[in-house]
Amino acid sequence: LLINIETSSKTYPVFIGENSLQALTDHLENADYTKILIITDFTVGRLHLDELRTCLSRIMDYCIFKVPASEQAKQFSVYEEALTFALENDLDRKSCIIAFGGGAVGDLAGFVAATFMRGIRFIQVPTTILAHDSAVGGKTGINHPLGKNMVGAFHQPEGVYYFTDLLETLPLSEIRSGFAEVVKHAFIADQEFLDFLMESITDLTKISRTDLNYILKKGIEIKANIVHQDERENGLRAVLNLGHTLGHALETNAGYGTVTHGEAIMTGLVYALYLSEAETDLVMDIHRFEQWLVTLGYRLEIPAQFDFDKAITSMKRDKKSFANKPRFILLEEIGKPVVKEIGEEQLRSTYEKFIIATQ
Ligand code: NAD
Ligand code: ZN
Secondary structure, three states: OEEEEEOOOOEEEEEEOOOHHHHHHHHHHHOOOOOEEEEEEHHHHHHHHHHHHHHHHOOOOEEEEEEOOHHHHHOHHHHHHHHHHHHHOOOOOOOEEEEEEOHHHHHHHHHHHHHHHHOOEEEEEEOOOOHHHHOOOOEEEEEEOOEEEEEEEEOOOOEEEEOHHHHHHOOHHHHHHHHHHHHHHHHHHOHHHHHHHHHHOOOHHHOOHHHHHHHHHHHHHHHHHHHHHOOOOOOHHHHHHOOHHHHHHHHHHHOEOOEOHHHHHHHHHHHHHHHHHHHOOOOOOHHHHHHHHHHOOOOOOOOOOOOHHHHHHHHHHOOOOEOOEOEEEEEEEOOEEEEEEOOHHHHHHHHHHHHHHHO
């Protein structure tokens, strides 16, 4: 499967499934890279590095930098170490970085590429379902102790090569995390795709290869289409944050790592559906949707220690909010997102409703 991503700064291919390895080999053979730096995390490195190595070793000079898994990868100290490693290994302006891992590795490696010698090229080789979202669109970055993704740059990759075989080792919680973003993409743009998902996916441990490739392709197409229209998030691109306003608050409040990004976002998405019901004309059987989510193993109930007052404060500080008013992505209908400022009273009363419905 092949998709072309068009942005104002660059057009690049996304390969999904069987031909990806060959496509990457072809790309590397034909490119003028002086050297390759692979950035991966210890987990992905241990499980899958050999596959990438065999494809690279025949072609060119490369070195490997391994980072801690998950959010630990997106620390300043790791970023600095990666730059040091790149300098020590004589990367130059014609070198290329391969991000080999999930979204965290992709965000870090992309940011290293964006900033090393004012920017060198990079390639995404995603190994999680979630990375269908993060590998496309050109946002790269790391975390600041005061906030996630607070330091970053726009930097589009040369290509995305999705070897879906590598996803077989993903733990279920990570499958759930990535699948949540797929569902989000369906809600934003495509009722039929959502219907397909709800009908054909009933067990996340048993998604067929064909379905998986199709799902990733659809998700990427929806994201790419939005990024194409608004690469730098001046407007439309904000709709990709459906579910993320409360989701981020949940993630922060629960402490990174206790709940995966996507699982938090799924809860946020359901809350956004309740808000939509109250604020727009959305007509939808939310209950049926919730039941499907429960079948898939999502836990929608909010942890008892979650402090909604604190959440309101952090939602006001969300990058999407202005003038201290939380802004939410809501749906007028499935496939029709709108951005709306929501008053505190509405947030609270809908939260009550949401809690009652999901406990
Ligand atoms: P991740 O890279 O942390 O991967 C999740 C976990 O799965 C890690 O522990 C990793 O080691 C493990 N893993 C990865 N591939 C595996 C495999 N094939 N088999 C077994 N284990 C594997 O993160 P993620 O969930 O892919 O992405 C989350 C990150 O993406 C967050 O930091 C988020 O901010 C970022 N993100 C960025 C964008 C963007 O547009 N740039 C969009 C969405 C999310
Ligand atoms: Zn997300």
